[in-house]
Amino acid sequence: MIRGIVSVFAVLSLLAVTVRAEPTPVADDATVEVRAQSAMNRGDWERAVPLLKELREKYADIAPERLGAIDEQIRMAERALATGAPPPEQVLTAADVRKPHSLPGDGQVYETTIKELGNFDYDQNEGGNIPNDVKALSGSKIRLKGFMIPMDQAESITSFALVPDLFACCFGQPPQIQHTLVASTPKGKAVSYYPDEIVVEGRLIVEEKKEDGFLISVFEVEVDSVRPASK
Secondary structure, X not given: XXXXXXXXXXXXXXXXXXXXXXXXXXXXXXXXXXXXXXXXXXXXXXXXXXXXXXXXXXXXXXXXHHHHHHHHHHHHHHHHHHHOOOOOOOOOOOOOOOOOOOOOOOOOOEEOOHHHHOOOOOOOXXXXXXXXXXXXXXXXXXXXXEEEEEOOOOOOEOEEEEEOOOHXXXXXXXXXXXXXXXXXXXOOOOEOXXXXXXXXXXXXXXXXXXXXXXXXXXXXXXEEEEEEOOO
């Protein structure tokens, strides 16, 4: 399991390094990229699509290896525009303004979002600063929406990372540890890969996990059910 977690963060980190390691664009290209990323972050899909297409045209000659990621961004923005998807979730995380979690009642399922669950500024290097109200949720039944990144295999998946969105990944910005859940199915059971948003329900475990001295996860989910999110 831990090796699988490491591989997921290695892939996401490699994506970030790959994107940032390309030849430095001229100032005009950089401005277009900043504007495109800003539009994506705000959920301004109508503005993002033409900016991304402009960026694609500019990178066609100077960094053709980036075109695949840009094409994926265009596809996702166009789909969000066509379906009327809401802008990305904005969550307050500072200790003095974040919203503390409340424990669900007996037999109740705590329904929240990944970013709301991880609504705290976390020390990615040292750890040790998970808020007490978040720790108290460990053992609770939880229901979350997110996107699946398989950790073991492409079919008959028994372990996957659940992330809040794929837009940041496309921009080379892997999700923070507190915004990634490691989901595992019961022994002998598996799920199929689903490329769109899913709903995961199961038992939440809040525990800092390390590998070779590095923090690799704080949230795990023992999966009860996985289904496509309603459109």
